[in-house]
Amino acid sequence: MVTTEQERIATIVLNCAFEVHTELGPGLLENAYQKCLAYELRKAGLFVEEEKEMPLVYKGELIDCGYRVDILVERDQLIIENKAVKAFTDIHFAQTINYMKLSEITLGFLFNFNVRHLKEGIKRIVL
Numbered sequence: 001m002v003t004t005e006q007e008r009i010a011t012i013v014l015n016c017a018f019e020v021h022t023e024l025g026p027g028l029l030e031n032a033y034q035k036c037l038a039y040e041l042r043k044a045g046l047f048v049e050e051e052k053e054m055p056l057v058y059k060g061e062l063i064d065c066g067y068r069v070d071i072l073v074e075r076d077q078l079i080i081e082n083k084a085v086k087a088f089t090d091i092h093f094a095q096t097i098n099y100m101k102l103s104e105i106t107l108g109f110l111f112n113f114n115v116r117h118l119k120e121g122i123k124r125i126v127l
Contacts, residue, residue, distance in 0.1 A: 001106060002106055002107050002126055005074075005077060006077050006078060006106070006107045009046065009073055009074055009077050009078050010078060010107060010109070010124075012041070012044050012046060013041065013046075013073060013078060013080065013109060014109075014122070015044075016037055016040035016041050016044055017037060017040075017109070017111055017118060017122070018118055019040050020033060020036045020037050020040055020113070021033075021113055021118040021121075022118075023036070024036060024113070026084075026113060026114045026115055026116060027084075027114065028084060028113070029084060030082050030083055030084040030113070032084075033082050033084060033111070033113040034050065034070050034071065034082045035050075037071065037080070037082065037111075038050050038071055041071070041073060046073055046074055047073070047074050047075060048071055048072070048073055049071070049072040049075075050070065050071055051068045051069075051070065052068060052069045052071075052072040053067070053068055054067040054068060054069055054099050054102045054103055055067070055102070056102060067098070067099065067102065069081065069099045069103070070082045072103070072105075076103065076104075076105055077105070077107070078105065078107050078108065078109070079096065079099050079100055079103065079105050079107070079108040079109070080108070080109050080111065081095060081096045081099070081108065081109070081110050081111070082111050082113065083110065083111065083112045083113070083114070083121075084112065084113050084114040085112055085114055086114065087112075088110065088112055088123065092110060093110065093123070093125070096108050096110045096123075096125055097125060097127070100125065100127050101127065105127075106126060106127045107124075107125070107126055107127075108124075108125045108126075108127075109122065109123070109124055109125070110122075110123040110125060111123075
């Protein structure tokens with residue numbers, strides 16, 4: 001279930017993503033879009049964590065498997081995974097869904113900035 005607060009944050013995230021894509025266009029590396037998106041989100045007043053570790057809980061123990069979400073917004077409200085690829089693949093969706101499950105966050109965005117129009121590169125995922 002997505003809360004009203006998550007929807008409010010999602011609107012800000014989308015506006016910031018469009019701003020980044022309008023400014024930079026396609027063709028850069030994923031990291032450039034991530035850094036610029038994080039900048040815009042912070043400028044919009046959101047708390048942002050980049051490359052946030054997502055530990056796996058196994059038999060009650062936290063196991064560091066090297067999972068890191070691109071951007072975690074407002075601590076536990078929304079996950080963002082950024083790509084700069086020709087097209088999304090199943091592994092991109094699986095990665096985002098796994099991060100959402102590990103963090104118990106119900107709303108995530110998968111962005112592909114390597115598209116002519118960003119609306120073609122946005123996938124909203126709800127658990």
